[in-house]
Structure formats: C-alpha cells, structure tokens
Amino acid sequence: MEKVKVIEIKKSVFAENDKDADALRSELKGRGVYLLNLMSSPGSGKTTTLIKTINLIKDKIRVAVMEADIDSDVDAIKIKEATGIQSIQLHTGGMCHLDAEMTRQGLDNVALEGIDLVILENVGNLVCPAEFDTGAVRNAMILSVPEGHDKPLKYPLMFSVCDLVLVNKTDVLPYFDFDMDKCREFVAMRNSKARVIPICAKTGEGVGQFADWLLAEVNNWKNK
Amino acid sequence: MEKVKVIEIKKSVFAENDKDADALRSELKGRGVYLLNLMSSPGSGKTTTLIKTINLIKDKIRVAVMEADIDSDVDAIKIKEATGIQSIQLHTGGMCHLDAEMTRQGLDNVALEGIDLVILENVGNLVCPAEFDTGAVRNAMILSVPEGHDKPLKYPLMFSVCDLVLVNKTDVLPYFDFDMDKCREFVAMRNSKARVIPICAKTGEGVGQFADWLLAEVNNWKNK
Numbered sequence: 001m002e003k004v005k006v007i008e009i010k011k012s013v014f015a016e017n018d019k020d021a022d023a024l025r026s027e028l029k030g031r032g033v034y035l036l037n038l039m040s041s042p043g044s045g046k047t048t049t050l051i052k053t054i055n056l057i058k059d060k061i062r063v064a065v066m067e068a069d070i071d072s073d074v075d076a077i078k079i080k081e082a083t084g085i086q087s088i089q090l091h092t093g094g095m096c097h098l099d100a101e102m103t104r105q106g107l108d109n110v111a112l113e114g115i116d117l118v119i120l121e122n123v124g125n126l127v128c129p130a131e132f133d134t135g136a137v138r139n140a141m142i143l144s145v146p147e148g149h150d151k152p153l154k155y156p157l158m159f160s161v162c163d164l165v166l167v168n169k170t171d172v173l174p175y176f177d178f179d180m181d182k183c184r185e186f187v188a189m190r191n192s193k194a195r196v197i198p199i200c201a202k203t204g205e206g207v208g209q210f211a212d213w214l215l216a217e218v219n220n221w222k223n224k
Numbered sequence: 225m226e227k228v229k230v231i232e233i234k235k236s237v238f239a240e241n242d243k244d245a246d247a248l249r250s251e252l253k254g255r256g257v258y259l260l261n262l263m264s265s266p267g268s269g270k271t272t273t274l275i276k277t278i279n280l281i282k283d284k285i286r287v288a289v290m291e292a293d294i295d296s297d298v299d300a301i302k303i304k305e306a307t308g309i310q311s312i313q314l315h316t317g318g319m320c321h322l323d324a325e326m327t328r329q330g331l332d333n334v335a336l337e338g339i340d341l342v343i344l345e346n347v348g349n350l351v352c353p354a355e356f357d358t359g360a361v362r363n364a365m366i367l368s369v370p371e372g373h374d375k376p377l378k379y380p381l382m383f384s385v386c387d388l389v390l391v392n393k394t395d396v397l398p399y400f401d402f403d404m405d406k407c408r409e410f411v412a413m414r415n416s417k418a419r420v421i422p423i424c425a426k427t428g429e430g431v432g433q434f435a436d437w438l439l440a441e442v443n444n445w446k447n448k
Contacts, residue, residue, distance in 0.1 A: 041266045041267065041348075041371075042265045042371055042375055042378065042379060043265065043370060043371025043372045069378050070351065070379060070380065070381070071377065071378060071380050072374075072377040072378050074374060074378075094351075094355070096349070124350065124379075125320070125349055125350070125351050125352075126348065126349070127294065127318075127320035127352070128320050128349075128351070128352065131318070144267075144370060145370075146267060146368060146369075146370035146393065147265075147266055147267025147268075147370075148267045150296075150298060151266055151267060153295065153296040153298060154266065154293050154294060154296050154298075154348065155266060155294060155348075156294065156295050157294070169370065171399070172399050172400075175399060
C-alpha cells in the first residue's frame with residue numbers, strides 16, 4: 001500500500017480554544033483555504049463518502065484531506081489511493097477529539113499552496129468533537145441508517161453544531177427501522193437551519209448533492 | 225409511556241479514579257452485586273441486546289439496568305417496558321463517559337437489595353469510556369456489523385479493555401463488507417483473551433450465548 005504522512009499531534013496548550021479557532025479561521029481565509037470539519041460515529045462511512053465526493057469535485061477545486069484517528073492510517077491511505085489527492089493521517093494519541101491547535105498542527109503538514117478546500121475527518125465520536133471549534137468554516141456530520149433516527153435526541157450538541165447532516169447507507173433502509181421523516185424532525189429540533197441530505201456512499205446516490213453543496217459553499221465563501 | 229427515574233450525575237471530584245473504582249468493586253462484592261460495564265458506538269444496538277438478554281435471565285438472577293446518556297430517557301423507558309425490571313436513566317450532563325464516582329452516584333439510586341447483576345449501559349462512544357474504570361467486574365462491548373470489522377485497528381484501547389465483544393446485527397451481514405474472521409483476528413490483536421460472540425439482537429440469534437456467559441460470570445464471581 002502507498003505510504004501517507006502520519007502526524008502525531010499533541011494536546012493543545014491553549015486554554016481558550018474559541019479564540020484560537022477564530023484566529024485559525026481568519027488565517028485560512030487570508031490564504032483562501034476553506035476548512036470543513038466532518039464528524040460522525042465510528043463506522044458511519046466517512047471515508048467512503050469522502051472518496052466518492054472528492055472524485056466528483058477534484059477537477060473543479062483543489063482538495064486535501066486530514067484523517068484523524070486514535071491509531072492506524074488505513075483511512076488516509078484509502079483516500080490517497082482512491083482519489084490521488086493529498087491525504088495525511090493525524091494520530092490523536094488517544095484523544096477523543098481535535099481542537100483548533102491540534103487542527104493547526106495537522107494543517108502545518110499539508111502543502112496548502114493552491115488548495116481550495118481541506119476536509120478534516122474528525123475522530124469517530126458523537127460526543128467530544130462537537131465541543132471543540134476546530135477553526136472550520138462549517139461543521140458537517142454523517143449519521144448512518146443502522147445507527148437509528150433517534151440519535152439527535154441522544155447526542156444533542158453534535159446535531160446542534162452541524163450545518164449539514166448526511167444520512168448515509170440508504171441502501172440498507174429496507175433492513176432497518178429507520179424513519180427518515182422522524183430523523184428530519186429530530187435534526188430540526190436541534191438545529192432548524194441544518195440541511196439533511198440522504199446519501200448512499202456505496203452506490204453514489206445523493207453524493208452529487210453533497211458535492212454541489214461543497215462547491216457552492218467554497219465558492220460563496222471565496223467571494224465573500 | 226411509563227416514567228423512569230432520571231438521575232443527573234455530576235463530574236467526579238476524585239482524581240484517582242482507579243483507586244475509587246477498586247473501592248466500589250470491593251463494596252459491591254460485599255453486597256453480592258456484580259456490575260457489568262457495557263460499551264459501544266452510538267446505535268450499535270445496546271438497548272435491544274439488553275432487552276432480549278434480560279428476558280432470558282431475569283427468572284434466574286435479579287437484574288437492574290442503569291442507562292447512561294447525554295440526554296433523553298428513551299432507553300431506560302424501553303427497558304422497563306420490555307422487561308419489567310428496575311431501570312434508571314443517568315444523564316451525564318454532556319460528559320462523554322462514566323467514571324467510578326459517577327457510577328456510584330447512579331448505584332445510589334438503584335434499590336440494590338436482592339439484586340445479583342447491575343448492567344451499566346455506558347455512553348455511546350468508542351473512545352472515552354474505555355479510559356475510565358467504572359468499578360465493574362467486567363467490561364463488555366458491542367460492535368455492530370455496519371460499523372465494519374476494522375474498528376479494533378482504530379479504537380485500540382476499547383478493544384483491549386473488553387473481556388467480551390458481541391458482534392451485533394448479523395442479520396445484515398449479506399449487505400455489508402464485514403469479514404467475521406478478520407474481526408476476530410483484529411480483536412485478538414488487541415486482547416488475546418477477549419471472547420467474541422456474533423449475535424442478532426433483533427432476531428435473538430446468539431443472544432442465548434451472551435445470557436449463558438452472564439449467568440456463568442455472576443455465579444463464578446459469587447462463589448469466589
């Protein structure tokens with residue numbers, strides 16, 4: 001398998017993460033780099049979704065990916081092999097989330113020249129990552145059908161901080177008691193402005209809508 | 225829906241969680257109460273598994289359940305309605321895990337007289353709960369088929385602290401690229417002594433094996 005860069009990131013020494021996140025956001029704006037923070041449970045399909053999406057947009061904008069995991073580099077390698085784009089692995093050393101300083105440590109290892117969009121695949125966890133502003137322009141998350149439509153009731157903060165909820169694995173809807181209307185209703189309870197897009201990363205269904213959302217986001221933000 | 229007790233637990237003030245966990249374990253041993261700590265990702269089927277299992281063992285031993293969640297009390301209510309046993313809800317106030325002191329706060333609200341087994345359903349999270357000894361005799365976890373067989377590679381600590389891994393949702397094996405042999409191999413990499421039991425909580429398949437494991441565990445421990 002192809003080698004990828006693996007970065008061991010250290011716990012932030014910054015007590016005031018919000019300020020640090022704002023500073024990072026301004027800095028990235030100055031360099032024309034849009035940062036998306038993508039969160040989800042373990043095994044919701046973040047990596048497969050990214051591969052499908054990046055292959056739809058990589059000829060229109062330049063994309064790089066930072067894959068955060070406690071351990072292993074399988075995801076960063078998968079993305080590099082399947083899309084050819086710049087992909088690095090961040091090891092969080094047991095940490096359950098990324099904050100702005102940890103995100104900055106990752107970005108320091110990305111060749112940002114000419115990059116329009118960096119996607120940060122956060123640690124698989126519906127709790128802690130929601131508590132830390134990474135400096136991203138937007139937060140997005142993936143909820144997969146097998147997890148159930150009740151997750152916004154149990155993980156309120158995650159759903160309230162996300163601007164976009166991708167509901168993945170729609171191909172297995174017939175085999176699970178997942179109610180898409182209830183899911184939309186529960187997401188809206190937490191964040192009335194959040195957009196919900198059902199997708200199936202495996203078959204590619206709906207992924208075009210996520211790709212369009214991303215392209216529009218990056219373009220609007222660049223022209224602001 | 226039936227009402228259940230909802231306990232708002234507070235963050236532990238004990239710096240030395242391991243000592244506190246040992247103290248709780250001894251105390252519970254003195255009272256003849258076996259505590260099992262059950263962990264998993266969000267949506268892996270902990271509650272459904274518990275309902276099926278408890279209905280198989282509740283005539284043999286007396287069981288109580290503590291359901292920990294950031295928010296909502298749907299799980300505690302479901303268990304109470306479906307099994308008739310004592311079931312309380314712990315709200316962690318945003319906390320991503322339970323430590324020994326938080327577990328004790330929960331146990332203070334369970335009528336322990338005559339109870340043989342308390343099952344703690346930890347917060348849905350493969351990272352933080354693994355870092356804190358709750359005072360349980362054993363840690364068990366559920367990995368569900370849709371999450372993928374590679375999870376022991378990405379969440380090493382969780383798999384290394386668990387004595388039992390239930391692989392749930394085997395009914396959907398035909399629809400996912402899940403390799404049970406690889407799963408067993410990856411689990412063994414983290415903990416060579418961990419037992420793996422494939423189950424389907426929905427259909428009940430394999431749940432009897434988990435029930436037998438629990439009955440044997442509680443009996444062996446009582447006779448130690």
